[in-house]
Amino acid sequence: MGRILAVDDELDMLALLKMIIEGYSDHQVTVTNNPLEASELLEKETFDLILTDLKMPGMDGLEVLAKAKQQDEEALVMVITAYGSLESAEEAMAKGAFDYITKPFRKEQILLAIDKAMRWREMVRQNKALKQRLDGN
Amino acid sequence: MAAVLGKLKKWFARKRTPRPSAVSLGPPPALLERYLRYKRLLAANSAILTTVADIQVKMGEGFLFDMHYVRQACDRLGQEVEAMVGALNGMAGGRYSGLDTARQRVAHWVAEELAGAKMQPAPLALPLREVREGLFYGGKAEKLGELTRLGLTVPAGFGVSAYAQKLFFETGGLVSFIREAIARSQIRNLESLREAGEAIQAKIMAQPLPPELSQAIAEHLAQLSSSRVAVRSSALQEDSFFSFAGQFETVLNVPRDQVEARYKEVIASQFTPRALYYCHASGFSYQELAMGVLVMEMVAVRCAGVLYTDDPRGGEGAIINAVSGLGSLAVGGVVEPDIYRVEDGRIAAQHVGEKTHMHVAAPEGGVLDVATPADLQGPCLEEDQALALAELGNRVKQHFGLPQDIEWALDAQGRFSLLQARPLRVSAKLKADYLPPRIKGAEMLLANGIIASRGAAAGPVYLLRDGALDAIPQDAVLVTPRALPEYGVVVGRVAAVVCEAGSATSHLATVLREARIPALFGAKGATAVLQPGDVVTVDAFYGNIYAGRLEELLKAPRGGDDAVRQTRAYKVLERVLKHITPLNLLDPRAANFRPDGCRTYHDITRFAHEKAMEELFQVSAGRLDEEGSRRLVSAIPLELNIIDLGGGLSPEAANLVKVRPEHLTSRPMLAYWRGVSAVGWQGPKPVDLAGFMSVVMSTATDTNITERLHEKNFAIITHDYMNLSNRLGFHFATIEAFLGAPGESYVSFTFYGGGAELPRRMRRVRFLTRVLEDLDFRVEPKEDSITARIDGYDADALDERLEVLGRLMMISKQLDMVMLSEDAVEQYYREFSQGHIPPRA
Numbered sequence: 001m002g003r004i005l006a007v008d009d010e011l012d013m014l015a016l017l018k019m020i021i022e023g024y025s026d027h028q029v030t031v032t033n034n035p036l037e038a039s040e041l042l043e044k045e046t047f048d049l050i051l052t053d054l055k056m057p058g059m060d061g062l063e064v065l066a067k068a069k070q071q072d073e074e075a076l077v078m079v080i081t082a083y084g085s086l087e088s089a090e091e092a093m094a095k096g097a098f099d100y101i102t103k104p105f106r107k108e109q110i111l112l113a114i115d116k117a118m119r120w121r122e123m124v125r126q127n128k129a130l131k132q133r134l135d136g137n
Numbered sequence: 138m139a140a141v142l143g144k145l146k147k148w149f150a151r152k153r154t155p156r157p158s159a160v161s162l163g164p165p166p167a168l169l170e171r172y173l174r175y176k177r178l179l180a181a182n183s184a185i186l187t188t189v190a191d192i193q194v195k196m197g198e199g200f201l202f203d204m205h206y207v208r209q210a211c212d213r214l215g216q217e218v219e220a221m222v223g224a225l226n227g228m229a230g231g232r233y234s235g236l237d238t239a240r241q242r243v244a245h246w247v248a249e250e251l252a253g254a255k256m257q258p259a260p261l262a263l264p265l266r267e268v269r270e271g272l273f274y275g276g277k278a279e280k281l282g283e284l285t286r287l288g289l290t291v292p293a294g295f296g297v298s299a300y301a302q303k304l305f306f307e308t309g310g311l312v313s314f315i316r317e318a319i320a321r322s323q324i325r326n327l328e329s330l331r332e333a334g335e336a337i338q339a340k341i342m343a344q345p346l347p348p349e350l351s352q353a354i355a356e357h358l359a360q361l362s363s364s365r366v367a368v369r370s371s372a373l374q375e376d377s378f379f380s381f382a383g384q385f386e387t388v389l390n391v392p393r394d395q396v397e398a399r400y401k402e403v404i405a406s407q408f409t410p411r412a413l414y415y416c417h418a419s420g421f422s423y424q425e426l427a428m429g430v431l432v433m434e435m436v437a438v439r440c441a442g443v444l445y446t447d448d449p450r451g452g453e454g455a456i457i458n459a460v461s462g463l464g465s466l467a468v469g470g471v472v473e474p475d476i477y478r479v480e481d482g483r484i485a486a487q488h489v490g491e492k493t494h495m496h497v498a499a500p501e502g503g504v505l506d507v508a509t510p511a512d513l514q515g516p517c518l519e520e521d522q523a524l525a526l527a528e529l530g531n532r533v534k535q536h537f538g539l540p541q542d543i544e545w546a547l548d549a550q551g552r553f554s555l556l557q558a559r560p561l562r563v564s565a566k567l568k569a570d571y572l573p574p575r576i577k578g579a580e581m582l583l584a585n586g587i588i589a590s591r592g593a594a595a596g597p598v599y600l601l602r603d604g605a606l607d608a609i610p611q612d613a614v615l616v617t618p619r620a621l622p623e624y625g626v627v628v629g630r631v632a633a634v635v636c637e638a639g640s641a642t643s644h645l646a647t648v649l650r651e652a653r654i655p656a657l658f659g660a661k662g663a664t665a666v667l668q669p670g671d672v673v674t675v676d677a678f679y680g681n682i683y684a685g686r687l688e689e690l691l692k693a694p695r696g697g698d699d700a701v702r703q704t705r706a707y708k709v710l711e712r713v714l715k716h717i718t719p720l721n722l723l724d725p726r727a728a729n730f731r732p733d734g735c736r737t738y739h740d741i742t743r744f745a746h747e748k749a750m751e752e753l754f755q756v757s758a759g760r761l762d763e764e765g766s767r768r769l770v771s772a773i774p775l776e777l778n779i780i781d782l783g784g785g786l787s788p789e790a791a792n793l794v795k796v797r798p799e800h801l802t803s804r805p806m807l808a809y810w811r812g813v814s815a816v817g818w819q820g821p822k823p824v825d826l827a828g829f830m831s832v833v834m835s836t837a838t839d840t841n842i843t844e845r846l847h848e849k850n851f852a853i854i855t856h857d858y859m860n861l862s863n864r865l866g867f868h869f870a871t872i873e874a875f876l877g878a879p880g881e882s883y884v885s886f887t888f889y890g891g892g893a894e895l896p897r898r899m900r901r902v903r904f905l906t907r908v909l910e911d912l913d914f915r916v917e918p919k920e921d922s923i924t925a926r927i928d929g930y931d932a933d934a935l936d937e938r939l940e941v942l943g944r945l946m947m948i949s950k951q952l953d954m955v956m957l958s959e960d961a962v963e964q965y966y967r968e969f970s971q972g973h974i975p976p977r978a
Contacts, residue, residue, distance in 0.1 A: 008203075010203035012706040013201065013203040015704060016203075016701060016704055032411065036326070036414070037327060037410065057324060057414075104201055106200050107200075108199075110201065
């Protein structure tokens with residue numbers, strides 16, 4: 001079970017993400033339509049995965065990505081982008097996003113992408129633990 | 138004699154005079170413009186059908202989309218439909234202005250649906266049993282109104298409408314205060330949004346209610362018997378914004394004299410930083426931030442909780458959560474509730490929670506958190522009570538047709554009350570959706586069809602050849618060579634549709650998706666492989682057809698997701714689509730095939746496309762002259778002038794006045810010419826004297842024919858288009874072909890005249906009709922004339938038919954002369970079929 005933060009100014013999309021992810025997996029989703037609130041949440045809490053829209057008023061997804069990376073350089077961020085704005089998704093990938101997904105998408109797509117991210121996170125954790133054990137020896 | 142010789146000399150001299158070299162070889166601008174408009178119209182047609190297909194797939198197959206997607210798709214459709222209507226009117230000199238009126242009408246309907254229902258004046262308050270949908274009291278109050286009318290126990294109460302909130306906001310300058318506070322706040326500063334929210338909340342609390350609202354609340358309160366009430370929010374858009382923007386205020390145990398203040402508190406609770414951020418981004422409107430409020434008598438509860446009529450995690454049975462005292466602690470994890478799982482009328486599992494504390498009504502109002510007395514620490518519900526509650530839930534579920542999430546309370550006398558009911562989202566397990574691409578052990582008859590409408594269905598095969606649509610039996614699998622729009626009438630009768638040709642963006646595919654009828658297009662060989670009457674299963678998930686009935690496939694969910702269907706974006710799109718996808722104009726020959734018969738964007742698209750083809754056909758009807766044309770020179774003595782509107786001739790021919798067949802690059806022209814040259818000029822058929830006399834007589838009396846005999850033969854071509862008007866012997870033919878995308882490609886053919894007397898000409902028409910019908914043309918013969926058309930096939934299939942048409946024209950050029958009897962019709966038909974029509978695949 002992981003903790004996911006979802007950030008999107010479109011309320012419908014947020015509602016759907018929460019419903020779908022919580023309905024089909026064991027992950028818990030915290031949602032906000034305001035990237036500033038997301039930024040505040042990232043300071044206070046830790047999340048296994050951050051899903052963020054790219055284009056939002058006031059602060060864009062790239063800033064959410066930067067904030068997450070500033071808090072934890074291994075933070076996993078997946079950006080959600082509208083079809084036709086792939087360049088900004090590529091920019092996000094260059095800046096350290098783990099993955100991107102274009103909307104509209106099928107629920108299976110987002111669930112598989114989340115699954116992949118969570119597996120990766122687990123692998124990194126295990127790696128770290130093994131390394132620490134080796135270093136300790 | 139000298140005069141005759143002189144004339145002959147002059148004639149020969151004229152024949153040898155070359156054309157002036159200054160003649161322009163560029164196409165006539167008017168023709169080119171008409172063709173370019175047609176191409177623009179086709180591009181719009183394709184964009185519209187593609188967008189509609191995309192919307193239908195996104196809606197039907199469980200995609201997550203938002204209002205941004207909905208608006209963008211509607212904008213794109215609106216623009217393309219406008220372009221299409223504009224292009225048609227450009228081609229037709231504005232004759233279809235009525236179509237633009239229809240377009241504006243539909244655009245208006247779409248815009249209205251996107252804007253959502255406008256809040257109408259409604260009573261400020263109503264008793265619960267009178268609250269229904271459409272009065273703007275919010276979902277919670279509407280549902281409870283429904284349950285009350287159903288005869289279930291709901292505490293007495295009343296609703297305050299969202300319209301009352303509008304009235305409240307419009308008095309005393311609240312609206313301008315809210316707008317200014319939002320405008321002053323900084324979107325990039327959370328603290329600033331918080332401050333603005335607090336300022337708005339303080340202003341709302343300080344503002345007195347309008348006297349009429351105050352009075353309405355007082356009057357309804359007077360009807361209640363309890364001294365304490367609950368004041369709860371009842372949002373208009375429960376499932377989008379409000380479902381996660383934070384729980385709005387619910388105030389329990391309110392003394393009567395505090396109801397106005399608590400009403401304002403509930404209203405004010407909307408103005409959170411999240412809501413203000415949203416208002417900043419999209420502008421403040423009543424539509425987004427309007428709520429009804431519910432005032433209900435407090436129940437003297439013993440225990441309360443939540444009942445899920447189905448397991449939200451997809452398991453079996455109903456789940457009941459129960460806590461002692463008020464239900465406010467049943468969810469949220471502060472207190473461990475009792476949990477009952479009820480399956481098939483028995484308690485399948487029970488867990489008694491450690492209910493250390495509970496909420497009770499405070500004497501002065503509000504709620505007290507107290508330690509749970511020992512006598513209330515045991516199970517909240519007896520077994521028969523849990524079963525009765527589950528049964529109650531079942532009634533509610535059956536009434537609304539969906540699993541429900543119900544708040545309930547049990548009083549000291551053991552009576553249940555329902556406090557809220559809303560649809561429950563039950564998750565299906567993801568793996569349950571998985572369907573293998575190939576069903577093991579099943580006989581696959583066909584593979585790799587294009588999925589035109591997703592789903593699976595089974596039924597007996599019905600082969601449709603020639604438009605006998607009325608004869609299709611109920612629940613058959615319709616199998617047909619092509620995907621024609623008029624097949625839309627089979628909706629409601631067939632289980633599935635299989636077409637050998639056609640694309641997923643055709644008119645028919647749109648109609649079938651709308652009706653949720655599984656369909657495979659491009660299923661080559663289907664009419665040969667599938668045997669009439671045999672039961673088959675059409676798998677329009679993977680594009681296959683199996684022998685027999687495969688329950689495994691038929692049980693598979695078609696796609697889509699309840700959660701998605703409950704979002705605002707989905708509901709809006711569903712409403713908008715009613716003005717977009719239905720096709721009412723199925724048959725161009727029907728009386729409603731008129732601009733004012735167009736009720737949807739799809740109708741307009743279909744009408745405009747059909748009429749544009751007619752307009753394009755007319756390109757050769759006007760008087761064409763040799764300006765801008767070149768002579769086609771070949772071994773066949775056929776005088777033909779070519780007008781190239783783009784890509785119809787190779788670049789080497791750019792400056793040539795005379796071109797040869799090898800210069801042709803127009804695909805339809807090349808196909809036709811293959812047929813013409815395969816037969817060659819075999820000279821006229823031997824003509825008997827009666828036939829000859831008949832020619833002389835009929836040409837002399839038919840002024841139309843005498844006039845047209847002076848016309849030249851023209852072919853207007855592009856790389857994918859041909860409009861060839863042709864005089865061969867004494868008859869006239871126009872062959873038009875467009876070989877583009879499958880949904881746009883067609884060949885049409887008109888033919889009339891001839892040299893012989895009418896009965897012989899009519900026999901030739903009968904001969905042509907038989908051949909053309911064998912080639913799948915739709916033929917309309919009328920005395921000695923024919924109009925025929927074929928569409929719904931891809932360009933390759935039409936290419937083949939154009940070649941046959943070329944042969945047919947050469948063979949039949951003077952056939953009327955020898956059509957002495959009906960036997961001749963049969964004889965020439967047999968000869969042509971055997972010698973010139975390739976066998977079917």
